[in-house]
Amino acid sequence: MAYLPAGRALLLACFVALPLGACVASHADTAAGRASLLATTVSRAVACKAGSPQRTTLDRFIAAEKARGTSDDQLAAARSAYVSVSEAETINQDVRPQPCTVEERAALRGKMKDVRAGRFEAP
Secondary structure, three states: OOHHHHHHHHHHHHHHHOOHHHHHHOOOOOHHHHHHHHHHHHHHHHHOOOOOOOOOHHHHHHHHHHHOOOOHHHHHHHHHHHHHHHHHHHHHHHHOOOOOOHHHHHHHHHHHHHHHOOOOOOO
């Protein structure tokens, strides 16, 4: 019976996290919105086997945002958004896997080349 509350918590987290990316991504002109889009792109690329991020992707993104003049509070929000959306995307992909088309995989490969090169303007 100890697993029942944890299972309910996971299910609740999935339902709560499901719209998180959409909520944050709607503000794409903010650091948190850009971080959300980046996390969604990276997570989808990993799921589609279209590339994987470098270990330093988040740190390099934060550094790029800082160079844009983003405040410390906005940087903290961006970091939080990236982590939250990444975790939500991973959970959602595990719970309800979505197939990848050839076209999507090709587009994601191109986006991941930009991400690995440190170009975060339009992930």
